[in-house]
Amino acid sequence: MVGTTLEDTFRNEWGRVLASMIGFLGDFDLAEEAVQEAFAAASERWPRDGTPDNPRAWLVTTARNRAIDRIRRDRTLATKTRLLDAPLSTEDTLDDTTIPDERLELIFTCCHPALALDAQVALTLRTLGGLSTEEIARTFLVPEPTMAKRLVRAKHRIKATGIPFRVPPAHLLPDRLAAVLAVVYLIFNEGYGGRGELAAEAIRLGRALAELMPDEPEVRGLLALMLLNDARRDARFAGGAVVLLADQDRSLWDAGQIERGRGELERALALGGRGPYVLQAALAALHSDDPQDWAQIAALYGELGRITGSEVVELNRAAAIAEAGDVEAALELTEGLDLGGYHYLHATRADLLRRLDRVDDARASYRRALELVHSDAERRFLERRLAELG
Amino acid sequence: MKYVLLIHQGDAPTPYEETWAQLSKDEQQEISKAYGEINQTPGVTPGVGLQHPDTATTVRVEDGQTLVTDGPFVAVKEALGGWFVLEADDLDAAIEIASRVPAARLGGGVEIRPVAEW
Numbered sequence: 001m002v003g004t005t006l007e008d009t010f011r012n013e014w015g016r017v018l019a020s021m022i023g024f025l026g027d028f029d030l031a032e033e034a035v036q037e038a039f040a041a042a043s044e045r046w047p048r049d050g051t052p053d054n055p056r057a058w059l060v061t062t063a064r065n066r067a068i069d070r071i072r073r074d075r076t077l078a079t080k081t082r083l084l085d086a087p088l089s090t091e092d093t094l095d096d097t098t099i100p101d102e103r104l105e106l107i108f109t110c111c112h113p114a115l116a117l118d119a120q121v122a123l124t125l126r127t128l129g130g131l132s133t134e135e136i137a138r139t140f141l142v143p144e145p146t147m148a149k150r151l152v153r154a155k156h157r158i159k160a161t162g163i164p165f166r167v168p169p170a171h172l173l174p175d176r177l178a179a180v181l182a183v184v185y186l187i188f189n190e191g192y193g194g195r196g197e198l199a200a201e202a203i204r205l206g207r208a209l210a211e212l213m214p215d216e217p218e219v220r221g222l223l224a225l226m227l228l229n230d231a232r233r234d235a236r237f238a239g240g241a242v243v244l245l246a247d248q249d250r251s252l253w254d255a256g257q258i259e260r261g262r263g264e265l266e267r268a269l270a271l272g273g274r275g276p277y278v279l280q281a282a283l284a285a286l287h288s289d290d291p292q293d294w295a296q297i298a299a300l301y302g303e304l305g306r307i308t309g310s311e312v313v314e315l316n317r318a319a320a321i322a323e324a325g326d327v328e329a330a331l332e333l334t335e336g337l338d339l340g341g342y343h344y345l346h347a348t349r350a351d352l353l354r355r356l357d358r359v360d361d362a363r364a365s366y367r368r369a370l371e372l373v374h375s376d377a378e379r380r381f382l383e384r385r386l387a388e389l390g
Numbered sequence: 391m392k393y394v395l396l397i398h399q400g401d402a403p404t405p406y407e408e409t410w411a412q413l414s415k416d417e418q419q420e421i422s423k424a425y426g427e428i429n430q431t432p433g434v435t436p437g438v439g440l441q442h443p444d445t446a447t448t449v450r451v452e453d454g455q456t457l458v459t460d461g462p463f464v465a466v467k468e469a470l471g472g473w474f475v476l477e478a479d480d481l482d483a484a485i486e487i488a489s490r491v492p493a494a495r496l497g498g499g500v501e502i503r504p505v506a507e508w
Contacts, residue, residue, distance in 0.1 A: 160504055161502070162504060172482065
């Protein structure tokens with residue numbers, strides 16, 4: 001474990017050790033408690049006695065023994081867990097090959113549709129990401145006791161309602177996988193708006209999923225999408241204002257990460273992927289090209305719009321059509337969109353009208369966009385554009 | 391696990407509603423058949439049929455006074471239409487059965503409640 005700090009090990013192993021304990025015990029609370037005790041024991045002993053050769057096996061063995069001790073102390077608990085018939089001691093350290101990787105079972109359980117979305121997100125960050133309750137609370141700007149309650153309720157609900165700890169069977173998998181990917185992408189987007197550590201966490205989860213489900217194109221598609229978008233993070237804001245893609249300083253892009261994103265996208269396409277995340281990743285890759293192939297971008301937005309039925313995607317298609325050269329057609333496309341309360345519609349229309357020299361109409365659209373915008377960075381951008389009209 | 395599945399008819403046509411007569415004979419038979427099949431499903435213990443929520447009488451006791459009102463405890467549309475008991479492996483299995491209850495696709499819904507085990 002040269003060059004790895006204790007903290008890194010904990011961070012890398014938490015999800016796997018916890019998943020394995022939940023699989024073993026069939027109980028979230030008991031598992032979490034045992035894993036916490038094992039990590040506490042590690043932080044006391046490893047610095048003194050040295051890090052064991054196989055930290056994961058050490059942690060799982062210790063957690064199991066703690067749980068078994070705990071059950072011995074509290075026999076009534078045994079009747080509530082799967083441990084009744086389990087052997088009650090594990091003298092030897094478990095071999096790594098005997099520890100099944102049950103992180104997939106865990107994430108499908110955490111993202112079960114019978115849990116509220118905010119509970120799914122919190123539970124995924126806590127169990128797989130290993131974030132503390134306090135960290136999750138801070139991230140979502142809620143008081144820690146509120147977040148603690150949310151986690152307790154979610155865990156109770158899993159047990160009380162009988163949400164299974166398993167990878168869903170084939171006929172449920174597409175829907176359930178979509179729910180898992182939605183949670184990971186939501187975590188990413190929470191981070192994309194500024195809190196970088198969450199975006200990094202979402203990418204870690206995406207990587208783990210890609211490792212666990214290597215043949216699912218949408219999993220690779222989501223990972224590619226996150227890598228490509230995150231690679232542009234440092235160029236997205238300047239002086240507190242949003243910088244449009246066309247105006248971004250490309251030297252601020254993380255070229256290595258863009259390459260990794262493209263690699264994941266290639267694999268997703270090779271697997272025959274054509275789902276919403278693969279298409280969005282393909283669009284993100286096309287947007288990173290210089291010059292950009294706007295006709296192809298518009299075509300891909302068209303394909304994405306047909307799958308998702310999203311008018312926001314249609315709005316993006318309109319912008320791409322304008323970039324490809326047909327501003328009139330783009331403006332006409334925006335007329336049919338039922339997005340009147342969405343500031344991007346008005347901002348896009350304003351830009352199209354400006355390019356068609358319809359200055360008065362453009363001004364009115366910028367004003368409407370300014371009425372609807374929430375983010376200060378976006379507001380400053382729109383105000384500058386409006387001022388430039390004179 | 392043991393669950394009770396509570397059937398809420400909502401806007402679903404039932405033999406008590408005028409909307410029932412607007413269905414074709416085939417549609418009516420299909421719905422009845424689907425309920426019959428649910429009752430035959432392994433793990434299901436059928437409940438008993440309930441008359442329309444209009445026939446409900448609700449009783450409350452306040453300060454020792456028994457108060458009787460006509461109608462169900464909740465709004466008629468939200469009222470219980472029927473139920474059955476299900477022994478199933480897990481919530482996914484219960485969701486699968488629930489999705490086959492005709493009310494679920496006809497404008498009503500099915501509530502899955504785990505039974506309290508003492």
